[in-house]
Amino acid sequence: MKYIQTEYSGPLSGTVHIPGAKNSSLALLAAACLADDIVVLEGIPRIDDVGILAGIGRDIGMKVQQEGGQVTLDPRWIHSAVIDPGKASSYRASYYFAGALLAKFGRVTIGFPGGDDFVARPIDQHFKAFRALGAQVHLHNDHYVVEAPELTGADIHFDTVTSGATINAMLAAARAKGRTQLHNAAVDPEVVDTASFLNRLGARIYGAGTSRIRIEGVPYLNGGTHSVIPDRLIAGAFLMAAGLNGGRVTVTDVIPAHLGSCLAKLEEVGLHIECDENAITAHGTGTLRATRVRAGMYPGFATDLQQPMTALLLQAKGKSIVTDRVFPKRFAHVPQLRRLGAEIEVRQESAFIRGGLPLRGGWVHATDVRAGTCLLLAGLAAEGTTSITGVEHIERGYEDVIGSFRSIGAKVSMRELDARELPGLTHLHG
Ligand SMILES: CC(=O)N[C@H]1[C@@H](OP(=O)(O)OP(=O)(O)OC[C@H]2O[C@@H](n3ccc(=O)[nH]c3=O)[C@H](O)[C@@H]2O)O[C@H](CO)[C@@H](O)[C@@H]1O
Ligand SMILES: C=C(OP(=O)(O)O)C(=O)O
Numbered sequence: 001m002k003y004i005q006t007e008y009s010g011p012l013s014g015t016v017h018i019p020g021a022k023n024s025s026l027a028l029l030a031a032a033c034l035a036d037d038i039v040v041l042e043g044i045p046r047i048d049d050v051g052i053l054a055g056i057g058r059d060i061g062m063k064v065q066q067e068g069g070q071v072t073l074d075p076r077w078i079h080s081a082v083i084d085p086g087k088a089s090s091y092r093a094s095y096y097f098a099g100a101l102l103a104k105f106g107r108v109t110i111g112f113p114g115g116d117d118f119v120a121r122p123i124d125q126h127f128k129a130f131r132a133l134g135a136q137v138h139l140h141n142d143h144y145v146v147e148a149p150e151l152t153g154a155d156i157h158f159d160t161v162t163s164g165a166t167i168n169a170m171l172a173a174a175r176a177k178g179r180t181q182l183h184n185a186a187v188d189p190e191v192v193d194t195a196s197f198l199n200r201l202g203a204r205i206y207g208a209g210t211s212r213i214r215i216e217g218v219p220y221l222n223g224g225t226h227s228v229i230p231d232r233l234i235a236g237a238f239l240m241a242a243g244l245n246g247g248r249v250t251v252t253d254v255i256p257a258h259l260g261s262c263l264a265k266l267e268e269v270g271l272h273i274e275c276d277e278n279a280i281t282a283h284g285t286g287t288l289r290a291t292r293v294r295a296g297m298y299p300g301f302a303t304d305l306q307q308p309m310t311a312l313l314l315q316a317k318g319k320s321i322v323t324d325r326v327f328p329k330r331f332a333h334v335p336q337l338r339r340l341g342a343e344i345e346v347r348q349e350s351a352f353i354r355g356g357l358p359l360r361g362g363w364v365h366a367t368d369v370r371a372g373t374c375l376l377l378a379g380l381a382a383e384g385t386t387s388i389t390g391v392e393h394i395e396r397g398y399e400d401v402i403g404s405f406r407s408i409g410a411k412v413s414m415r416e417l418d419a420r421e422l423p424g425l426t427h428l429h430g
């Protein structure tokens with residue numbers, strides 16, 4: 001079993017190239033199924049979730065060729081819309097295959113989504129959208145079936161703002177008959193990126209990036225080429241790394257506007273931020289201020305950044321509070337941070353932090369990708385050696401976590417755990 005080892009690293013400094021966004025890539029790769037010709041996607045990160053998705057694509061007949069960050073997909077060979085439940089459940093965004101295959105096949109069989117587990121991650125709004133477009137949804141033990149002999153445009157009012165269901169509804173409606181309007185839609189950059197991609201193929205999607213999206217269904221979609229947007233969540237985590245021990249980090253190939261609420265919060269805690277057209281530099285003075293973070297949907301502070309931010313706030317003298325309004329129980333990193341000596345506890349769905357106290361290295365377990373980033377940052381600020389298991393979660397989101405952190409001077413390495421050490425470590429998962 002692999003684990004990541006970190007050592008106290010002092011101020012981190014350097015430049016990191018930010019890869020394409022995981023969450024956008026997963027939507028675009030599935031969306032390619034809707035096309036009637038070859039699609040080329042550029043800037044796709046080489047992460048585990050993309051590997052699983054490509055495997056599913058090949059299983060159903062799609063031709064998928066990966067060369068570095070360029071992925072060429074030929075959907076003309078897709079012969080099946082029955083997706084292996086195990087593969088679908090091994091990552092979150094498999095639900096996009098339901099939206100993308102429905103218009104072409106009229107029936108999709110697929111496993112329930114997996115991915116990071118934050119206690120509750122319903123997909124009722126995806127089903128609501130499919131039903132509104134005329135589909136029936138049948139739930140089974142380990143899979144569900146979505147069926148629609150024909151999809152017809154409709155007005156869909158989401159009960160809550162969800163990026164996943166907004167994207168899935170766009171996919172299903174792109175080739176539906178007539179007009180669909182999405183109300184209370186998510187405004188995330190990944191929604192806009194998916195709409196831009198589909199429009200490049202000939203779809204007619206208007207208003208993506210606002211809470212009302214209009215889709216005029218089209219009978220077919222061409223092929224085309226598209227570059228995925230940069231990963232704002234990886235960029236945010238590296239900027240936070242600059243604040244840990246008073247360092248200076250530049251992230252390049254980013255879209256600064258996608259990080260507005262993150263940058264504002266970093267300035268609030270005392271980091272200096274400089275933005276260029278496609279680069280951001282953060283430098284810490286060594287002194288951090290405690291603060292209040294309320295994670296919300298875009299353009300709010302991202303739920304996927306509240307865990308690395310928590311690692312940073314452990315270094316800020318005083319009391320900080322972190323609340324997650326998107327996934328109110330997303331605090332699996334908290335008991336792990338306590339193993340490193342952090343004074344942090346969860347009460348009434350918020351993490352209360354007493355920061356500015358020294359951390360000491362130890363064994364910890366990453367339960368999900370961002371918990372992993374949080375523990376990695378905490379490990380770089382802790383005295384001694386920190387060992388992080390659960391690397392498979394981290395690798396869902398990072399293509400070269402060790403290389404990119406080393407490039408800013410982090411003392412971090414990937415190691416192999418001797419099987420004989422395992423029994424003594426099972427307590428970590430509790
Ligand atoms: C693969 C992917 O893109 N994952 C991202 C996506 O997840 P995911 O697509 O699962 O998250 P959503 O944006 O859909 O969730 C937003 C909120 O809506 C709720 N909800 C969602 C769907 C639904 O049918 N019913 C419902 O109640 C969720 O519980 C949550 O409170 O957005 C999250 C919120 O920015 C991010 O943390 C994830 O990294
Ligand atoms: C929650 C995340 O991913 P997923 O939705 O794929 O589980 C994440 O990227 O932080």
